[in-house]
Structure formats: C-alpha cells, structure tokens
Amino acid sequence: MDFVYNDRTRQLLDEVRGFMHEYVYPIEEEIYEFTHDPANLWVVPPQIEELKKKAHAKGLWNLFLPHEYEPYSPGLNNLEYAPLAEEMGRVNWAAEVFNCSAPDTGNMEVLARYGTPEHKKQWLEPLLAGEIRSSYLMTEPQVASSDATNIETSIVRDGDEYVINGRKWWSSCVFDPRNKIYILMGKTNPDADRHNQQSMILIPAGSEGFEIVRSLRVMNDPHSPQGHGEVRLTNVRVPVDNLLLGEGRGFEIAQGRLGPGRIHHCMRLIGAGQRALDIMCKRVEERVAFGRKLSVNSSIRQDIAKSRCDIEQGRLLTLWAADRLDREGNKVAKDAIAMIKIAIPRMVQEVADRAMQAHGGMGVCQDTPLPEIFSYARLVRLADGPDEVHMSQLGKLTIQQTLEG
Ligand SMILES: Cc1cc2nc3c(=O)[nH]c(=O)nc-3n(C[C@H](O)[C@H](O)[C@H](O)COP(=O)(O)OP(=O)(O)OC[C@H]3O[C@@H](n4cnc5c(N)ncnc54)[C@H](O)[C@@H]3O)c2cc1C
Structure with a gap:
C-alpha cells in the first residue's frame, strides 16, 4: 500500500x-x-x-x-x-x-x-454542466427504510406510462429552485422475490401529482437552499422510457449508486474533522484561563493528540478503501466501504465535539463552523444507511470471510 x-x-x-x-x-x-x-x-x-x-x-x-x-x-x-x-x-x-x-x-x-x-x-x-440539480427519493416515512425491501411506493404500468403513488421523506435537494429531476425507488413487482420487487424511475420536477408537503430540518437547520423534503406522490405519470434499466432492477442500481456516494461523504468528513482540529489548535493557543493558555493544560493536549491520531487513522482507512474500490469494484470492496462508513462519521463527530468543548460557549454558536461539522458527521451516521446496518453487514461478512480463510 x-x-x-x-x-x-x-x-x-x-x-x-x-x-x-x-x-x-x-x-x-x-x-x-x-x-x-x-x-x-x-x-x-x-x-x-x-x-x-x-x-x-x-x-x-x-x-x-x-x-x-x-x-x-x-x-x-x-x-x-x-x-x-x-x-x-x-x-x-x-x-x-x-x-x-x-x-x-x-x-x-x-x-x-x-x-x-x-x-x-x-x-x-x-x-x-452544473446547470440543474437533482434528488434521490428512496426513504419513506411509514416504513423502516434502512431495510430498502420495505419501500412501498407503487410504480404501476398503464399503457405507455407508469403511474406512481406513495410518500417519501428526507428527499434532499427537493427545495432547490434549480432542481429538475428526481430518481425514485419504488415497487413495480410486489410478487417477485424480495430483491427483485423494486425499480428506479425518473420523475421530472414539476410533474403533476408531485407535492412537497414540508421541509425537514437537520437539528433545526433547514439546509437552505437545497433542503430535505417530505413528499407526496398522487398518480404521478411518466413515460415508460423513464424506467431505468428494467423492472425489478432497483437494488442493482442502488448498490452502484451508494458505494461511491458513501466514500465521498467520508472523504469530505476527513477534511471537516481536520478543519475542526485546526480551529481548536488556534483557539487554545490564544485563550487564557486561570492565568495560562488553554493549550498548556494536559487534558487539552490529550484531546488534540487523540484527534490527530483519529483523523490520521481515518484518512489512511479512507485512502485504503478508495484504493480497493478502484482496484476491486463496489462489490468486492464492500467490507472496506462499510468500515469507513461506520468509523469516519463517528470519529469526526467526536473530534468536532472536543473542539466545541475547547471553545466554551463560542463552540456551539455560529461564530465557528464547528456546529455544522458536528451536525454533518452526525447526519452521515444515518444517511446512506445507519451505523447499525453497516455494522450488521460487516459483522456477517467478517465471520464469513474468516471461516472461508
Ligand atoms: C440529512 C439526511 C439526508 C438524507 N437524504 C436522503 C436522500 O436524499 N434520499 C433518501 O432516500 N434518503 C435520505 N435520507 C434518509 C436516510 O437514508 C434514512 O434515514 C436511513 O436510511 C434510515 O432509514 P429510516 O430513517 O427509515 O430509519 P429506520 O429504518 O426506521 O431505522 C431506525 C434506526 O433503527 C436502527 N436499526 C435499523 N436496522 C438495524 C439493525 N439491523 N440492527 C440494529 N439497529 C438497526 C438504526 O439505529 C436506525 O437508525 C437522509 C437522511 C438524513 C438524516
């Protein structure tokens, strides 16, 4: 390596x-x-x-x-x-x-x-060209969507069109005025086996029957201008050509989409964590409490040292996962992708938390990017699959790989 x-x-x-x-x-x-x-x-x-x-x-x-x-x-x-x-x-x-x-x-x-x-x-x-934006609509409010086989939105063929009915939420970017296209996952074949029921279909923004019900704020931040929406689809009609790849192939597409997506979040989070540490180092050198700089306190130095080790480990793990993804593809490198998806957001959340603590009250207000870094790390522990699901899959895979030698 x-x-x-x-x-x-x-x-x-x-x-x-x-x-x-x-x-x-x-x-x-x-x-x-x-x-x-x-x-x-x-x-x-x-x-x-x-x-x-x-x-x-x-x-x-x-x-x-x-x-x-x-x-x-x-x-x-x-x-x-x-x-x-x-x-x-x-x-x-x-x-x-x-x-x-x-x-x-x-x-x-x-x-x-x-x-x-x-x-x-x-x-x-x-x-x-960066002229438009887009959304990915998988998660639904009424079912546990960390298990994507639960997704219920129906996609039913009617002549030359598909008719779509259902509810979605956490549809990121739906509020962005530049958004022109949504990729939706729903059920075309409810009687097929579990992983062949779902399909993905393209829905142009502004389609009749597509309604944004409300904005979901992340820790009370609307994340404007993209936002995250709860959405209702009532008899939304699109041409049959809008179906991607074919009926029942939604899972295949989801796997292809989520591998690189997960690794990109982790790459960016390493930068966010490093920024938090950089900001912390500067602050503790400037601030004086009880007659000495904060930076001379051993607890502060320990927090900085732990954060540096954590970030460097995370960076190496992320580079290793990226390299495996390049050489082996999504499917074979899925253990590496799961490892960074579990380890990095949690690590950055902790690094941001230490930096916030060292800033006192300033650490939780808008005067530094620390609350945004904390919140970003926190939300990635849910988005693209919660920690527990990745841990469950990685645990299972590790047992299998160990037994297979
Ligand atoms: C800011 C943000 C942006 C998002 N953007 C999008 C988007 O653009 N498009 C989209 O489709 N979705 C998006 N999501 C949704 C996200 O992918 C889902 O929230 C996530 O997959 C979990 O689904 P759920 O919310 O239905 O949780 P549930 O499935 O109800 O799970 C709840 C909790 O149960 C626990 N759990 C689940 N399974 C297990 C298990 N096997 N073992 C132990 N515990 C378990 C986990 O702790 C989990 O958090 C976004 C979420 C957030 C917070």
Whole structure:
C-alpha cells in the first residue's frame, strides 16, 4: 500500500487548495448569513453560481467522476479524488462549487451507468454542466427504510406510462429552485422475490401529482437552499422510457449508486474533522484561563493528540478503501466501504465535539463552523444507511470471510 499522492493529484490539490483560499474561505461567513436569513429560504446565494463558473473555467470540475466518464472530467480514480474531496470538505458548501456535491454526484453516476442516450442528453449533460440539480427519493416515512425491501411506493404500468403513488421523506435537494429531476425507488413487482420487487424511475420536477408537503430540518437547520423534503406522490405519470434499466432492477442500481456516494461523504468528513482540529489548535493557543493558555493544560493536549491520531487513522482507512474500490469494484470492496462508513462519521463527530468543548460557549454558536461539522458527521451516521446496518453487514461478512480463510 503506497498512498503517496501522484503528480497529478498533487497539482490538482494545490489548485483546489488555492481556490479555497482565494474564493471560498473569504465568503464563508457571508454565505452562512445569507443561507440562514429566513428571507432567503430556498434562494441560491448568487456567489455560488459565480464560483462555479470560476472553478469550471479552471478545470476543477466534476473531479469525482471516475475514468470511464471522460471527457466530462479529468477522469480521476477514487484514490486520486480523495485528497481533493477532503480539501472541499473543509467548508460545508464548497463541493458544490466544483460540481462534486451530493446528491447530484450519485445521481450522475446512476444516469451515466444506467441511463439511455436520451436520459443522458436530457438530464446527465445539464447535471455535468452544473446547470440543474437533482434528488434521490428512496426513504419513506411509514416504513423502516434502512431495510430498502420495505419501500412501498407503487410504480404501476398503464399503457405507455407508469403511474406512481406513495410518500417519501428526507428527499434532499427537493427545495432547490434549480432542481429538475428526481430518481425514485419504488415497487413495480410486489410478487417477485424480495430483491427483485423494486425499480428506479425518473420523475421530472414539476410533474403533476408531485407535492412537497414540508421541509425537514437537520437539528433545526433547514439546509437552505437545497433542503430535505417530505413528499407526496398522487398518480404521478411518466413515460415508460423513464424506467431505468428494467423492472425489478432497483437494488442493482442502488448498490452502484451508494458505494461511491458513501466514500465521498467520508472523504469530505476527513477534511471537516481536520478543519475542526485546526480551529481548536488556534483557539487554545490564544485563550487564557486561570492565568495560562488553554493549550498548556494536559487534558487539552490529550484531546488534540487523540484527534490527530483519529483523523490520521481515518484518512489512511479512507485512502485504503478508495484504493480497493478502484482496484476491486463496489462489490468486492464492500467490507472496506462499510468500515469507513461506520468509523469516519463517528470519529469526526467526536473530534468536532472536543473542539466545541475547547471553545466554551463560542463552540456551539455560529461564530465557528464547528456546529455544522458536528451536525454533518452526525447526519452521515444515518444517511446512506445507519451505523447499525453497516455494522450488521460487516459483522456477517467478517465471520464469513474468516471461516472461508
Ligand atoms: C440529512 C439526511 C439526508 C438524507 N437524504 C436522503 C436522500 O436524499 N434520499 C433518501 O432516500 N434518503 C435520505 N435520507 C434518509 C436516510 O437514508 C434514512 O434515514 C436511513 O436510511 C434510515 O432509514 P429510516 O430513517 O427509515 O430509519 P429506520 O429504518 O426506521 O431505522 C431506525 C434506526 O433503527 C436502527 N436499526 C435499523 N436496522 C438495524 C439493525 N439491523 N440492527 C440494529 N439497529 C438497526 C438504526 O439505529 C436506525 O437508525 C437522509 C437522511 C438524513 C438524516
């Protein structure tokens, strides 16, 4: 295992880092104030669109897209992309500026892998150009959706159309005014065996019968302008061509989508954790309590040391998982993906928590990005499958692999 960054990665890393310093950090507070002003709910800060143009012009665009999707991107593999995503993860909205943000990245992978030439023209190309946004609608309020076989939304064929009825929630990005396409998972074949009942279908935004019922806030933050919606679908009709890959193949698509998506969250979280530690180190050197700097207290030094070890372990584990994903593919590397999905969000949550504690009251207010980092790590312990589900699968796999030698 050799995780020394190659020349191309080093060059791109310098460029992404330079871009963050020149354009992103200077407007971080401004963007926070804009997106948290109730008058701007679901309004895209104009600065984001400006920065997208700049990043695109510099070729810092669609960096997440692996080799097979050239010429839309530099064609980086996961190992090359990891340090770049880490850098973007230092500011919670920065990935979007490089057209590398969830849920679009996963949705672009789905369209690139499973879309027809027409789907690609209509939806993938504008997504790759950063002109539109998208959502992924799987989770439902009335069933335990960590077991995706429970998903109930019905997709019924009627002549040349499919008719969709059901409820969804935690549909990220549905409030974004730029959103034009939803990828929905539902049931086409209720009588088939458990893993062949589900399909995925494309629903254009604005379809009749598609209703956003309410916004779900994450720890009371609406995450404007993307948001997370609860959605009701009543007799939504789409052409049969909108079905991806074929009836009953929803699980196959979900596996392809979630592997890279999970690893991208972890890459960004390493950057978020590192940022929390950097902020903590600066603060404890400045702040004086009981006649001495906070930084001389052994408990503070221990917290910093533990955080540094945790982040470095997490970074190496993430690079190792990225490398395995590149060399072995989603299916074989599923144990590595489960390991980082379990370990990294929990680790970053703890690092952010230590940094918040060292800041006193300042640590829980808007004066630092620490609450956002904490909340990001916390929500990734649920999104893309809760910790327990990944632990259950990894435990089972580990027993199997051990017995098979
Ligand atoms: C901020 C955010 C954004 C999201 N974005 C999207 C999105 O864009 N699209 C989308 O479709 N979904 C999205 N989700 C939903 C997310 O994927 C689900 O919340 C998650 O899969 C869990 O499903 P559930 O909420 O139905 O929990 P449930 O299935 O009801 O599970 C509840 C809890 O039970 C426990 N549990 C479950 N299974 C086991 C087990 N085998 N062993 C032990 N304990 C277990 C876990 O602790 C779990 O958290 C998002 C969630 C959040 C918080």
